Amino acid sequence: QEQLVESGGGVVQPGRSLLLSCAASGFSFSLYGMHWVRQSPGKGLEWVAAISYDGSDEYYADSVKGRFTISRDNSQETVYLQMNSLRSGDTAMYYCVKLGNSGSWLLAPFASWGQGTRVTVSS
Amino acid sequence: IQMTQSPSSLSASVGDRVTITCQANQDINNYLHWYQQKPGKAPKLLIYDASKLETGVPSRFSGGGSGTHFTFTISSLQPEDFATYYCQFYDNFLWTFGQGTKVEIK
Numbered sequence: 001q002e003q004l005v006e007s008g009g010g011v012v013q014p015g016r017s018l019l020l021s022c023a024a025s026g027f028s029f030s031l032y033g034m035h036w037v038r039q040s041p042g043k044g045l046e047w048v049a050a051i052s053y054d055g056s057d058e059y060y061a062d063s064v065k066g067r068f069t070i071s072r073d074n075s076q077e078t079v080y081l082q083m084n085s086l087r088s089g090d091t092a093m094y095y096c097v098k099l100g101n102s103g104s105w106l107l108a109p110f111a112s113w114g115q116g117t118r119v120t121v122s123s
Numbered sequence: 124i125q126m127t128q129s130p131s132s133l134s135a136s137v138g139d140r141v142t143i144t145c146q147a148n149q150d151i152n153n154y155l156h157w158y159q160q161k162p163g164k165a166p167k168l169l170i171y172d173a174s175k176l177e178t179g180v181p182s183r184f185s186g187g188g189s190g191t192h193f194t195f196t197i198s199s200l201q202p203e204d205f206a207t208y209y210c211q212f213y214d215n216f217l218w219t220f221g222q223g224t225k226v227e228i229k
Contacts, residue, residue: 035218037166045158045166045209047218059216095165102172107213109156109171116165 002026002112004096009117012086020081020117022096027112030054030074033105036081037113038092048094049081052105063089086121093118124149124214128221134229141197143224145210150190154213157186157195160223161206169208170195200226 008020020036036048049070050059058070069082079096093116100111125148135141145155157170168177170186173193183198197204205228210221 044223045160045211045220047220050218061217100168100171100177106216107154109168109177110158110166110211111168111171111177113165113167 004114006096006114006117009119011120013123017084022079024077029077033099034079035097037095040092088121091121132225134227135200136229139200141200143195145193145221147191151212153189155193156211158209159206
């Protein structure tokens with residue numbers, strides 16, 4: 001059974017950094033692109049970042065570009081989100097997402113989601 | 124590409140037929156996906172590639188459309204279907220969700 005378990009969330013002051021982790025199990029992790037999606041309190045879903053199956057390609061939402069970095073360790077079956085220069089607008093639940101099958105990973109649906117880890121940016 | 128999901132909310136009764144639409148301003152082929160999110164829970168994939176039912180999802184859920192206009196339908200609303208629904212698509216290395224539709228009990 002596929003499982004994604006996020007960790008690393010918490011309360012952090014503006015301008016500080018936080019590292020989120022997502023441990024995967026139950027599928028061939030190294031074959032799938034992975035994403036991070038966030039949801040601010042009471043708001044809709046916002047895509048944050050994506051990484052290809054081998055880590056060679058990374059993409060970011062404009063709202064986090066230059067501040068966040070997505071990475072992965074296929075030997076540890078883990079994907080990371082390094083968040084720097086955090087702002088109050090980054091306060092959200094952060095979900096790790098595994099893609100479904102598709103001819104292109106860019107077009108694949110978001111098939112499996114973790115339970116999320118909450119990040120609160122506040123002084 | 125801009126995507127408009129409507130309505131933002133609706134009230135319906137158990138047994139009702141419910142339809143939600145996502146309208147794009149450019150052709151996105153059929154790469155449009157639909158998700159359900161219940162309060163305090165992670166989203167769940169229901170429909171992918173506009174009309175394909177995800178494994179294990181009840182057949183009362185369906186999707187249609189292509190190009191720029193897409194629909195999501197619940198043929199007979201059940202108590203467990205009261206939730207928020209989102210469409211999602213990919214364009215030019217960006218992944219975007221619709222604004223969401225909250226389905227509430229009438």
